[in-house]
Amino acid sequence: MFQLRSKNCLAVFLLFYIISSSAYAQNGTWTWMRGSNVNNQPGNFGVQGVASPANDPPGLYEACEWTDLQGNFWIFGGINNSFAEYSVLWKFDPTTNLWTWVNGPNTTSQSGSYGIQGVPAPGNFPGSRAWGVLTWVDQAGDLWLFGGYGYDAFGALGGLNDLWRYNIATNTWTWMRGSNAVSSLGNYGTLQVSSNTNDPPSIVEVCSSWTSNTGDLWFYGAVGIAGLLSDMWKYNIATNEWTWMSGSGTPSVPANWGTQFVASPTNTPGGRYVYSRWVDNSGNFWLYGGYDIFLGFLSDMWMYDVNTNLWTWMAGTTTYSSFGTFNTQCQLTSNHPTSRFESRVCWTDECGRFWQFGGIDPNGATLSDLWMYDPVSNQFNWIAGTLLPSQLGNYGTILVPAQANYPESAAGGNAFVDNNGDFWMFGGLTVGGRTNALWKYIRDPNCNGGGISAAFTGTPISGCVPLTVNFTPNSSNAQNNYHWDFGDPNATNDT
Secondary structure: OEEEOOOOOOOEOOEEEEEEOOOOOOOOEEEEEEOOOOOOOOOEOOOOOOOEOOOEOOOOEOOEEEEOOOOOEEEEOOEOOOOOEOOOEEEEEOOOOEEEEEEOOOOOOOOOEOOOOOOOEOOOEOOOEEOOOEEEEOOOOOEEEEEEEEEOOOOOEEEEEEEEEEEOOOOEEEEEEOOOOOOOOOEOOOOOOOEOOOEOOOEEOOOEEEEOOOOOEEEEEEEOOOOEEEEEEEEEOOOOEEEEEEOOOOOOOOOEOOOOOOOEOOOEOOOOEOOEEEEOOOOOEEEEEEEEOOOEEEEEEEEEEOOOOEEEEEEEEOOOOOOOOOOOEOOOEOOOOOOOEOOOOEEEOOOOOEEEEEEEOOOOOEEEEEEEEEOOOOEEEEEEOOOOOOOOOEOOOOOOOEOOOEOOOEEOOEEEEOOOOOEEEEOOEEOOEEOOOEEEEEOOHHHOOOOEEEEOOOOOEOOOOOEEEOOOOOOOOOOEEOOEOOOOOOOOOOO
C-alpha cells in the first residue's frame, strides 16, 4: 500500500515506472534496416533533395551526427575506405526508412565554401572532414558543427576551428565563428569570461559535446596543435561568443581522479580522446573512457556539473588498459566495461540511463558489446553482445528482426534515438573496413535494469490528498522502485 501526497487538490493521474533488476538472458533484438552487409560500399547518392529506396551513404567512419527535433537522423562528412573525406549532408527518415542526399557536393576532398561570416547562403558548405567533429542540435532545431580534420577554404588539409550552423527549413549553412584556414591557435581569453575575441584552437578527435538545458553548446578536450587538451568550452548562441569554462589551457595534462563521488577543483579527466558522452536528467554532462596517448586506454566514468564547473569521478577504474570485469549479462553490478576509445555510439534512454556499443580495446581490436550505465545506482549492466573482439556479426534478413541478429564489431559509428525510444546506429570501422549498414535495436525490458513503464487506466482517482491506492506489482524480479508523476508542470515536489 502506498499513500500518495500532492500539493494540488485536483484529479490525480498516476503513472509509475517499475525499476527492476533482472538476471534473465534475453538481450533485445537487432534489425538490419538499410545499407549493405558487405563493407566498403561506394553508396548511391541519387538525386539531391529526393528520397529514394535506392539511396544509401557510402561506408563511412567518424561522420558527424544529429537527431533533429522531428526525429530525423542526419550525418555529414566521414571517411571512406580510401581515407577520402566527404562534405555531404544526408538525412534519414526512420518512418519511411529512406535516405536523402540533402546538401553538399558528392565528391571527396572538397574545400569549404565559407561565404561571409554570419551570413547564410545557398552556396555555403563546410569542407570535407572527419576525425572527431563536434555536433549539437540547438533548441530551435538548427544543426551545429565545429572543427575536425578536413579541408579549409584554401584546399589545405588539417585541424579546423570553424563553427557552422545549418538551418533545415532553408537548407543553408552559415559560417558562424573561427578561422577559414587550418591550424588556428585560437584565443582562450580569460577563464569563465565570455568575449567576441575568444575561439577554441583547431582540434581533432574531439572528446565530448553536449547541449545544456539552457541551450548553450559545450565541449571538452581534443587533440590540439600542441597535444591533448583538457579544457571545457561553452558557446552562447545568442551572443555568438565562446567562453573557456575550465581546465588549465595547457596540453597533455594527466587525469586526476581525486576521491570517488567527491567533486573538486583539482579533479580532471585529463587529455584524452573520448567518444562516449551523455546528458543526465539534471543537465549534468558525463563521459566514459577514451585514450591517453602517454598512458593508454581508460575505463572511468566522469560527471561534470555545469553549475559548479567541477568534475567528479563516478565509476569505473583508474587502472589503464583494463579488460573489464563483466561476467554476467542482464545484471546491474559494480563491474565495469573494457577500456576503450572511438566508442561514440551511445544513447540515453527515457529513464535517463546511458547506453554504449563497441569501440576499440587496448589491443586495437573493435568490440561489439552493448552495455548500460544507471547514474542513479551508479552501476553498469552488460546487456548484449560478446566480450570477444573482432566479431563479424550476423545480419539475418534485411528489415526482419531476429534474436540471432547482431552487428559487427565496430568503432566510430553514429548513434540515434527515434521517437519511439528505439536505438539506431550507422556506419563505423569494422574488421572488414567501413560499413554503411544501418541497424535498429529494440530493448528487452527484462534485461535493462529498469524502465518498464505502465500507467493506471480506467477512472482516475480524484479528491483531496492524501489518497491511498492499492496495487499489485506484476514484475517477478527481485527489486522494484516506483516513480509517481502527478502531471502538474508547475509543481516542484509532486513526484
